[in-house]
Amino acid sequence: MSTNFSEYIKTFEKTLKSVFHERDDISKFSAQRGLPPLVMREVMSGNPFSVAIPESYGGRGGKVKECLGILASAAYESLPLSLTFGINIGLFLEPVAKYANEVVKKDIFQRFLQKQNMGGLMITEPEHGSGALNMQTSFTEKNDHYHIKGTKHWQGLTGLADYWLITSRQKNEEGKLGRDIDFFICDVTQENQKVVVEEYYDNLGLYMIPYGKNKLDLQIPKQFKLEPETTGIKMMLDILHRSRMQFPGMGLGFIKRMMDEAIDQCKNRMVGGKSLISYDQVQFQISKIQSAFTICSAFCARSSEKSGIENNLANDGIEANSVKTIVTDLMQEAAQTLVQLSGAKGYRLSHIGGRGIVDSRPFQIFEGANEMLYTQISEMVIKMMKKKKEFNLFQFLKNFDLTSKASEYIKKQTDFSLNTELPQRKLVDLGRAIGRVVSAGLVIDLGEKGFRKDLIDNCLSSLQQDISNMIFSYHNNTQIASIPDYQDGSSWLDFSK
Numbered sequence: 001m002s003t004n005f006s007e008y009i010k011t012f013e014k015t016l017k018s019v020f021h022e023r024d025d026i027s028k029f030s031a032q033r034g035l036p037p038l039v040m041r042e043v044m045s046g047n048p049f050s051v052a053i054p055e056s057y058g059g060r061g062g063k064v065k066e067c068l069g070i071l072a073s074a075a076y077e078s079l080p081l082s083l084t085f086g087i088n089i090g091l092f093l094e095p096v097a098k099y100a101n102e103v104v105k106k107d108i109f110q111r112f113l114q115k116q117n118m119g120g121l122m123i124t125e126p127e128h129g130s131g132a133l134n135m136q137t138s139f140t141e142k143n144d145h146y147h148i149k150g151t152k153h154w155q156g157l158t159g160l161a162d163y164w165l166i167t168s169r170q171k172n173e174e175g176k177l178g179r180d181i182d183f184f185i186c187d188v189t190q191e192n193q194k195v196v197v198e199e200y201y202d203n204l205g206l207y208m209i210p211y212g213k214n215k216l217d218l219q220i221p222k223q224f225k226l227e228p229e230t231t232g233i234k235m236m237l238d239i240l241h242r243s244r245m246q247f248p249g250m251g252l253g254f255i256k257r258m259m260d261e262a263i264d265q266c267k268n269r270m271v272g273g274k275s276l277i278s279y280d281q282v283q284f285q286i287s288k289i290q291s292a293f294t295i296c297s298a299f300c301a302r303s304s305e306k307s308g309i310e311n312n313l314a315n316d317g318i319e320a321n322s323v324k325t326i327v328t329d330l331m332q333e334a335a336q337t338l339v340q341l342s343g344a345k346g347y348r349l350s351h352i353g354g355r356g357i358v359d360s361r362p363f364q365i366f367e368g369a370n371e372m373l374y375t376q377i378s379e380m381v382i383k384m385m386k387k388k389k390e391f392n393l394f395q396f397l398k399n400f401d402l403t404s405k406a407s408e409y410i411k412k413q414t415d416f417s418l419n420t421e422l423p424q425r426k427l428v429d430l431g432r433a434i435g436r437v438v439s440a441g442l443v444i445d446l447g448e449k450g451f452r453k454d455l456i457d458n459c460l461s462s463l464q465q466d467i468s469n470m471i472f473s474y475h476n477n478t479q480i481a482s483i484p485d486y487q488d489g490s491s492w493l494d495f496s497k
Helices: 005-022 026-031 037-046 048-052 064-077 079-099 102-115 232-244 247-268 280-306 317-346 352-364 370-388 393-399 407-414 424-448 453-475
Strands: 119-122 138-141 145-153 163-170 182-187 196-200 212-221
Touching: 005 037, 005 064, 037 048, 048 064, 048 079, 048 102, 064 079, 064 247, 064 280, 079 102, 079 119, 079 163, 079 182, 079 232, 079 247, 079 352, 145 163, 145 182, 163 212, 182 212, 182 232, 232 317, 247 280, 247 317, 247 352, 280 317, 280 424, 280 453, 317 352, 317 370, 317 424, 370 393, 370 424, 393 407, 407 424, 407 453, 424 453
Parallel strands: 119 163, 138 163
Antiparallel strands: 138 145, 145 212, 163 182, 196 212
């Protein structure tokens, strides 16, 4: 574990190349569920999860920079593999390192390092997806353990993980559930801790990762309950915000692959006697992927400095939501662009672009659907504006630390008085714009550190254009509503001879 990280990551990337390209063909895994055990064993041979384990327990120290580096390298070859790593690192190992009882940490970390164990997180329930605070999974306290009962679903690594972090609410003697949320470590290898998989889901993409419906009737020893600094809800926010701020690792590797594939395709594809890359529209499309690459790079640099477990991120909702939404939107856009540039061959499950569309799509949904998170960004900003009694959007952005550097780039577009009573669709428009202003600020920071200037300049110009379009959409007051009972008078056959 004392190996220099640059050497460590090169060895890891060499292993991935060998497994997926030399010994086997990764494209054949795209249409099958799971990953062959021999392949997974080879991938795990270098202990990639060691990057999230403290040095005192034999790991590499839990440095965010290294965690993001592993995620990016894995995502370049396989987005599902990177997400598998992300689940283990961001949703299990880091929460355990920060909040678990010291008595239980040693055995957990040793099993990850020596036996390549895996862990996941259970929050979502069939009747309560994004409404985590309404979850019905409950626990009661016994003499030496907690008894947990409930149903969870759509957990990545269903039936595969050795450990689970499970959220639930305490049930009192009257059968009522408490308002706070607690986390428990479940070891499925132990008696009375078996998670029953009632159903495996036929997930559309991410075939490598099993998802399903899990029945819980567990007895968890008391020392396996996480210990929050204040409340369980604050702990959940800290965990989820930290996870969202590590999405750029997965996003960076994936987008870099889309970019490299697109450039290679357009250099070598001849249309009308010249290469595809010589066309202006193609140049524009590739520049958008390069802008996405630059934004993800800026996010990685920021997360490396801020999202370590020594910091509490419970109150960093604007930044965490901005990072998650922007990265995942950019991932989907990059995959769509590559498929468009690849022509018919891109529309195949075995093609990295076609596969990338279905694999990156759920990133815009899980850990909070993007529309919901954009709405939350706007609501948090409006709350701050009301508190400061500052309703001019530009003035607020100018004095807000996440957007101050970028505010001058979009002064013309944002110099107006904000209506604080907005319908949800306008909150989404506003949140999209603010998220990209946050992105621009972090891109400027990255440029100041010496990142390639032409990429920074192109990225800022692209963001400026995107923000203008989103602010225009925000100002557009066209009221369009759905028409549920649309059948009467809507058949074109009645109006044709």
